[in-house]
Amino acid sequence: MSEPTGLRARKKERTRDAIGDAAVSLFLERGFDRVSVNDIAAAAEISKPTLFRYFPTKEDLVLHRFADHQGEAARVVRDRKSGIKPVTALHRHFRAGLDRYDPVTGLNDHPEVVAFHRLVFTTPSLAGRLTRYQLEDEEALADALGDGIQARLLAAQVLAVQRVLARTNWQKIADGRTAHDVHPEAVAEADQAFNQLR
Amino acid sequence: MSEPTGLRARKKERTRDAIGDAAVSLFLERGFDRVSVNDIAAAAEISKPTLFRYFPTKEDLVLHRFADHQGEAARVVRDRKSGIKPVTALHRHFRAGLDRYDPVTGLNDHPEVVAFHRLVFTTPSLAGRLTRYQLEDEEALADALGDGIQARLLAAQVLAVQRVLARTNWQKIADGRTAHDVHPEAVAEADQAFNQLR
DNA sequence: ATGACCAGGTTGCTTTTTTAACCGAGTAAC
DNA sequence: GTTACTCGGTTAAAAAAGCAACCTGGTCAT
Numbered sequence: 001m002s003e004p005t006g007l008r009a010r011k012k013e014r015t016r017d018a019i020g021d022a023a024v025s026l027f028l029e030r031g032f033d034r035v036s037v038n039d040i041a042a043a044a045e046i047s048k049p050t051l052f053r054y055f056p057t058k059e060d061l062v063l064h065r066f067a068d069h070q071g072e073a074a075r076v077v078r079d080r081k082s083g084i085k086p087v088t089a090l091h092r093h094f095r096a097g098l099d100r101y102d103p104v105t106g107l108n109d110h111p112e113v114v115a116f117h118r119l120v121f122t123t124p125s126l127a128g129r130l131t132r133y134q135l136e137d138e139e140a141l142a143d144a145l146g147d148g149i150q151a152r153l154l155a156a157q158v159l160a161v162q163r164v165l166a167r168t169n170w171q172k173i174a175d176g177r178t179a180h181d182v183h184p185e186a187v188a189e190a191d192q193a194f195n196q197l198r
Numbered sequence: 199m200s201e202p203t204g205l206r207a208r209k210k211e212r213t214r215d216a217i218g219d220a221a222v223s224l225f226l227e228r229g230f231d232r233v234s235v236n237d238i239a240a241a242a243e244i245s246k247p248t249l250f251r252y253f254p255t256k257e258d259l260v261l262h263r264f265a266d267h268q269g270e271a272a273r274v275v276r277d278r279k280s281g282i283k284p285v286t287a288l289h290r291h292f293r294a295g296l297d298r299y300d301p302v303t304g305l306n307d308h309p310e311v312v313a314f315h316r317l318v319f320t321t322p323s324l325a326g327r328l329t330r331y332q333l334e335d336e337e338a339l340a341d342a343l344g345d346g347i348q349a350r351l352l353a354a355q356v357l358a359v360q361r362v363l364a365r366t367n368w369q370k371i372a373d374g375r376t377a378h379d380v381h382p383e384a385v386a387e388a389d390q391a392f393n394q395l396r
Numbered sequence: 397a398t399g400a401c402c403a404g405g406t407t408g409c410t411t412t413t414t415t416a417a418c419c420g421a422g423t424a425a426c
Numbered sequence: 427g428t429t430a431c432t433c434g435g436t437t438a439a440a441a442a443a444g445c446a447a448c449c450t451g452g453t454c455a456t
Binding site: 250 | 432434436437443444
């Protein structure tokens with residue numbers, strides 16, 4: 001029922017983490033395009049082909065943290081308890097994210113997280129690639145919601161709302177406020193936005 | 199001219215160290231035959247066949263620290279400066295070992311080293327295997343000394359002397375004295391023993 | 397413009413490691 | 427006395443990693 005935690009799987013996961021951590025910390029230190037994949041491979045003590053076996057492109061070295069949340073919205077809809085509407089489930093899930101200051105909500109003031117956001121959104125190739133991830137996420141959510149054009153529209157609107165909320169939160173953090181301080185209005189705005197979706 | 203420090207070589211060395219360290223620390227903790235090779239492999243996070251690729255037998259997991267000094271006597275004789283007699287070179291090398299409290303001289307009171315010695319000499323299969331290492335060492339030394347039966351005899355006597363000296367030192371340490379305290383008489387005994395060899 | 401780099405990726409080929417299964421000897425249960 | 431462990435050690439096949447060499451596309455001197 002669970003993952004078979006063999007020796008192989010454990011080491012693969014560790015290697016993946018080592019590569020991702022080395023990459024992100026180098027990127028934060030010197031900027032995305034001032035770090036070569038060779039540098040990352042050297043820092044993670046692996047070879048270049050091995051690096052590309054774990055991550056298809058250099059961009060994914062940064063975006064794997066988003067990729068880990070890939071399909072989350074679709075899963076939330078699919079796994080909702082019976083009697084609960086999709087939008088409600090998504091709403092609750094987003095609010096739970098706010099409550100635990102999940103970085104994907106934009107409501108997180110850890111310096112490293114803030115710097116990471118900045119890195120992603122000020123590096124064009126990263127921002128570009130990120131939208132591709134969002135598209136896939138949207139399709140998955142649409143499939144979970146149903147078949148017609150309405151499912152597609154709803155999926156797009158939900159994810160657009162989440163992006164706006166996250167970006168708003170992040171902006172406030174970027175202006176120097178603390179996550180704890182911003183939290184109440186973030187919740188209020190989320191409630192308002194999700195209610196308008198119905 | 200030097201070792202090619204590739205990624206592969208570095209990781210191999212680390213793996214070897216990890217296995218050896220895990221093995222010795224488990225042995226010291228629970229005794230040689232209360233630890234299975236499976237335990238060691240698990241502690242070192244490698245598989246059993248991999249363990250045996252690095253160490254031919256369970257005993258060698260302990261004795262690799264001696265094995266690392268394998269052929270040292272022969273090398274000392276071969277690399278001696280011209281004009282220096284073999285026995286003199288070996289004598290100086292042993293004294294240098296005493297001065298830096300090298301564990302192979304028996305003159306070392308670190309708890310871990312003492313426990314390690316105790317482990318080796320109170321476990322029959324280990325003591326047995328150790329004599330095999332010493333035999334190989336003796337043959338190598340004999341070859342370095344020359345061809346005839348006299349070379350063999352001298353080699354055997356030198357190594358016998360070193361073993362007696364080391365055992366004597368270890369005994370004094372085992373009686374509770376410090377290495378620093380024992381050092382002067384260890385040097386004196388070594389000088390006397392090596393002088394009698396000439 | 398040409399040639400020499402450096403970047404992100406890729407391609408074979410070899411070495412290393414995992415996995416599961418096995419062998420042979422000892423040993424405890426029943 | 428058979429059954430069923432455990433332990434040290436081995437085998438064969440498959441996955442993973444390393445390495446060197448390559449491709450493509452840019453950038454910079456000369």
